[in-house]
Amino acid sequence: MFRSQNQGNSQPRWLFSFVVVVIFFLSVLPLGRLAATGFSSLFSGGARALLSDPVVWQAVYDTLTTSILGMIAAVILGGGFALLLTLFDVRGKTALGFLFMLPTMIPPQVTALSWIGMTGPSSALLKAIGMAPPLGSPQPLYSIGGIALLYGVQNAPLVFLSLRAGLLALPRDGVEAARLSGASSWQVLKDIILPLSLPGFVAGAAIAFVSCVGNFGIPAILGIPASIYTLPTLIYSKFAAFGPNTFADVSLLSGLIAILSVIGLTVEERVLRGRDYRVIGLSGQVAMFRLGNWRLIGELVLWLAIFITLVMPLTALIASSLAPAYGVPLTPATATLDAYREVLFKQAITRTAFTNSVSLSLATALGLLVVTVLTGYYLVRSKSKVAPVLSALAEIPYALPGIVLAVALILVFAAPIPIIGVSIYGTIWIILVAYFSSFFAVSLKPVVSAFRQLDPSLEEAARLAGAGFGRRLTDIVVPLVAPAAGASVILVFLIACNELTVSAILWSAGTQTLGVAIYNLDDSGSFNLAAALSVLVVIMVIAMMLVLELMAKRLPKGVVPWRS
Amino acid sequence: MAKLILNRLSKAFETGGRAAVNDVSLEVRDGGFLALLGPSGCGKTTVLRMIAGFEQPTDGSILLGDRVLADAGEMVAPEHRNMAMVFQSYALWPHMSVADNVGYPLKVRGVTGERRNAKIREALAAVRLEAYADRRPADLSGGQRQRVALARCLVTEPDVVLLDEPLANLDRHLRQEMEETFREFHQRSGATMIYVTHDQAEAMALATDVAVMSEGRLLQVASPQEIYARPEGRLVGGLVGQGAIVAWPAASAQTRQLDWDVLQQLLSRSHGADYADILIRPQDVEIAGEGVPARVTSVLFEGERYALKLALGDEQALRAFSRQPVKVGDMVSIVIRSAWRL
Numbered sequence: 001m002f003r004s005q006n007q008g009n010s011q012p013r014w015l016f017s018f019v020v021v022v023i024f025f026l027s028v029l030p031l032g033r034l035a036a037t038g039f040s041s042l043f044s045g046g047a048r049a050l051l052s053d054p055v056v057w058q059a060v061y062d063t064l065t066t067s068i069l070g071m072i073a074a075v076i077l078g079g080g081f082a083l084l085l086t087l088f089d090v091r092g093k094t095a096l097g098f099l100f101m102l103p104t105m106i107p108p109q110v111t112a113l114s115w116i117g118m119t120g121p122s123s124a125l126l127k128a129i130g131m132a133p134p135l136g137s138p139q140p141l142y143s144i145g146g147i148a149l150l151y152g153v154q155n156a157p158l159v160f161l162s163l164r165a166g167l168l169a170l171p172r173d174g175v176e177a178a179r180l181s182g183a184s185s186w187q188v189l190k191d192i193i194l195p196l197s198l199p200g201f202v203a204g205a206a207i208a209f210v211s212c213v214g215n216f217g218i219p220a221i222l223g224i225p226a227s228i229y230t231l232p233t234l235i236y237s238k239f240a241a242f243g244p245n246t247f248a249d250v251s252l253l254s255g256l257i258a259i260l261s262v263i264g265l266t267v268e269e270r271v272l273r274g275r276d277y278r279v280i281g282l283s284g285q286v287a288m289f290r291l292g293n294w295r296l297i298g299e300l301v302l303w304l305a306i307f308i309t310l311v312m313p314l315t316a317l318i319a320s321s322l323a324p325a326y327g328v329p330l331t332p333a334t335a336t337l338d339a340y341r342e343v344l345f346k347q348a349i350t351r352t353a354f355t356n357s358v359s360l361s362l363a364t365a366l367g368l369l370v371v372t373v374l375t376g377y378y379l380v381r382s383k384s385k386v387a388p389v390l391s392a393l394a395e396i397p398y399a400l401p402g403i404v405l406a407v408a409l410i411l412v413f414a415a416p417i418p419i420i421g422v423s424i425y426g427t428i429w430i431i432l433v434a435y436f437s438s439f440f441a442v443s444l445k446p447v448v449s450a451f452r453q454l455d456p457s458l459e460e461a462a463r464l465a466g467a468g469f470g471r472r473l474t475d476i477v478v479p480l481v482a483p484a485a486g487a488s489v490i491l492v493f494l495i496a497c498n499e500l501t502v503s504a505i506l507w508s509a510g511t512q513t514l515g516v517a518i519y520n521l522d523d524s525g526s527f528n529l530a531a532a533l534s535v536l537v538v539i540m541v542i543a544m545m546l547v548l549e550l551m552a553k554r555l556p557k558g559v560v561p562w563r564s
Numbered sequence: 565m566a567k568l569i570l571n572r573l574s575k576a577f578e579t580g581g582r583a584a585v586n587d588v589s590l591e592v593r594d595g596g597f598l599a600l601l602g603p604s605g606c607g608k609t610t611v612l613r614m615i616a617g618f619e620q621p622t623d624g625s626i627l628l629g630d631r632v633l634a635d636a637g638e639m640v641a642p643e644h645r646n647m648a649m650v651f652q653s654y655a656l657w658p659h660m661s662v663a664d665n666v667g668y669p670l671k672v673r674g675v676t677g678e679r680r681n682a683k684i685r686e687a688l689a690a691v692r693l694e695a696y697a698d699r700r701p702a703d704l705s706g707g708q709r710q711r712v713a714l715a716r717c718l719v720t721e722p723d724v725v726l727l728d729e730p731l732a733n734l735d736r737h738l739r740q741e742m743e744e745t746f747r748e749f750h751q752r753s754g755a756t757m758i759y760v761t762h763d764q765a766e767a768m769a770l771a772t773d774v775a776v777m778s779e780g781r782l783l784q785v786a787s788p789q790e791i792y793a794r795p796e797g798r799l800v801g802g803l804v805g806q807g808a809i810v811a812w813p814a815a816s817a818q819t820r821q822l823d824w825d826v827l828q829q830l831l832s833r834s835h836g837a838d839y840a841d842i843l844i845r846p847q848d849v850e851i852a853g854e855g856v857p858a859r860v861t862s863v864l865f866e867g868e869r870y871a872l873k874l875a876l877g878d879e880q881a882l883r884a885f886s887r888q889p890v891k892v893g894d895m896v897s898i899v900i901r902s903a904w905r906l
Binding site: 458466476 | 648
């Protein structure tokens with residue numbers, strides 16, 4: 001007789017097939033295709049030309065140096081911030097934390113533009129205060145060091161979050177026991193807190209490294225003018241100079257990125273797996289040290305860091321957007337809103353980009369929500385051994401740098417889709433598919449945490465009341481996970497709207513996104529227009545982050561990425 | 565309506581280990597009130613969840629009258645069983661008002677308008693919560709939430725009502741009040757009720773039948789009086805009431821109910837006799853001038869009397885009551901008026 005183990009479960013039979021199909025198309029198919037192309041070109045000998053090209057090895061070298069230096073900068077900045085903010089009695093923690101987390105949500109190309117606006121001979125800000133270096137002197141950020149520095153600023157929040165999560169879980173009674181044993185504050189920090197928080201440091205550093213390796217916006221704006229290529233920008237330039245070997249070459253290059261990323265992710269996973277010992281003792285109450293007379297100095301250091309990494313670059317960005325033309329000094333008399341008028345009302349390209357980005361992001365956020373509510377429900381409720389595997393497969397596309405996924409999707413969709421015979425390559429649809437695949441994990445995470453918090457008996461009571469699956473979903477389950485679902489929509493919208501890596505590879509005439517528009521404006525020398533568009537993007541980012549911040553109290557833990 | 569039959573029911577979870585429920589057969593008559601009693605982890609909640617349809621048996625079957633609800637091959641989904649349940653966590657939907665919570669089973673069944681409202685009012689009146697119809701569950705106390713959950717069971721006239729340790733989260737005063745409510749509810753609705761608990765006093769006070777479970781197996785099913793007077797085996801004897809189990813040379817006794825004469829006789833012929841466990845209730849132990857000697861090991865003043873722990877000559881422990889104060893270490897003579905061979 002046919003035995004069904006699923007009958008006692010609450011899921012209808014089709015749900016499992018649905019989840020498998022979704023994860024197959026969003027994760028397994030593109031990455032499998034990429035791996036297949038990579039391996040076939042590796043074995044057919046086509047790879048030899050590429051791998052003997054010194055440009056490739058120079059790019060690997062530059063990727064590694066910028067990423068490792070960037071990781072170190074991120075660890076110093078993010079780690080210092082996390083230690084000061086979590087362990088010591090500084091004032092204004094919420095504001096400091098929020099401001100420190102901002103750079104991670106600001107698109108990298110905007111970060112790069114704002115720092116360019118802050119340094120170099122043509123900086124509107126420096127000119128306005130009369131501190132600009134003489135014309136003709138080099139832009140200091142167009143260098144390995146400049147790229148690494150900005151990697152550090154951009155990714156410091158990742159280290160901050162990882163370390164802070166570990167520090168918040170430190171048992172207070174462990175610290176108190178050490179104190180009673182006669183240890184001074186410094187000894188407690190050195191002997192108890194730092195060893196216990198080491199996994200957080202290492203895991204944060206590993207994520208920062210992966211994020212640096214896959215970053216496109218910063219090396220595109222800072223590296224390409226100085227002929228410094230990292231692997232992602234090299235892929236971009238290969239596409240720009242399209243040739244017969246392009247597909248084989250880029251699949252190998254993105255394979256290299258994937259390998260570097262997997263190394264980083266493995267380190268992170270290993271380290272966090274061994275972190276179980278932190279649950280011993282009463283956690284929750286954070287151990288806090290008094291800074292005494294040093295408190296004011298500590299606070300000054302923190303605010304100075306915020307000022308240098310956030311306030312100054314953004315001020316420079318605003319200054320650049322108000323300057324009448326590139327290189328013209330900015331004074332109250334010459335300041336103009338022309339650039340905003342231009343990007344908002346006159347330039348057809350920027351308006352198309354707005355429309356494209358907003359509609360793509362909305363479609364991604366809402367479309368994914370439908371998929372993730374069903375998938376999340378399955379992943380949490382299923383007792384099957386397949387569920388954790390599916391869960392891991394769903395995570396991979398977001399964990400890997402966006403450029404890897406973009407290349408994978410090009411490989412899948414370069415030829416017309418079988419059976420229906422339509423090609424979506426070069427249309428806006430391929431970007432939409434890429435967004436679905438890329439941000440699936442972003443959309444899934446809040447929904448899954450909400451499902452995990454949901455008492456299963458709430459749904460069981462509805463079953464006994466006679467409600468079938470669809471009915472329970474609409475009447476009970478969805479209303480109860482609604483806050484998390486709302487957060488998921490905002491998060492996906494925010495990230496998709498600011499995204500550049502995927503669309504830089506996939507766009508064509510008429511399908512440019514905001515990220516592409518900013519990059520192209522800068523590339524064609526319209527720095528003030530790029531700056532104006534960037535300012536608008538930053539305003540949108542801050543507004544959405546504030547909305548999420550206000551929702552945070554009603555959301556399960558871990559949903560808002562910059563809170564822990 | 566019809567009786568609920570569990571036929572050689574077993575459940576083994578995929579994680580392995582011993583079966584959570586092992587070969588349990590049980591009949592609950594129509595309108596009966598069965599308490600499933602046992603220590604935590606004995607499988608009673610698994611039995612309840614199989615009756616509800618949240619778990620599928622790995623062997624055996626569940627029938628309601630002639631209708632097979634579940635066996636190892638197929639099962640009727642919970643939504644089609646016409647059952648209702650009071651969960652330990654109450655499982656009220658926080659986003660609905662009290663009236664909407666209670667009326668949800670009606671809404672699902674397509675009952676609308678004035679008929680639905682009337683039924684909701686009736687159900688809320690039965691648990692004395694008419695005034696709270698528009699509140700949210702979060703605004704209610706624990707006992708009130710419990711009563712809302714009960715009202716939700718009332719509205720649809722279910723065939724079987726399941727209660728999963730419903731009093732576990734309430735304080736002692738509220739428990740007594742809710743016990744009264746449950747009894748009233750049972751009389752009024754005439755539904756078959758199955759009540760899971762680890763508290764023997766609760767089971768005895770409420771149920772018409774008590775089923776004792778341990779380690780996945782059913783040990784005994786009987787009325788509360790029967791189970792108290794004639795428990796089967798050490799486990800049931802130890803779980804029900806507060807008797808002491810003592811080894812006595814009673815294996816050769818003709819009857820299981822033993823009075824003092826028999827007990828004395830058995831003791832005098834004890835050389836070479838086989839020992840058996842006997843259950844001695846404290847109210848059957850009398851402190852008298854004659855009898856067997858015992859030493860007082862603890863004294864607890866309970867108000868109306870003293871509760872004693874005694875040690876027999878061979879250090880076996882016994883419980884007894886005394887109206888007179890005694891001291892720890894005193895030697896007393898006791899007569900055992902009645903005992904039950906397990």
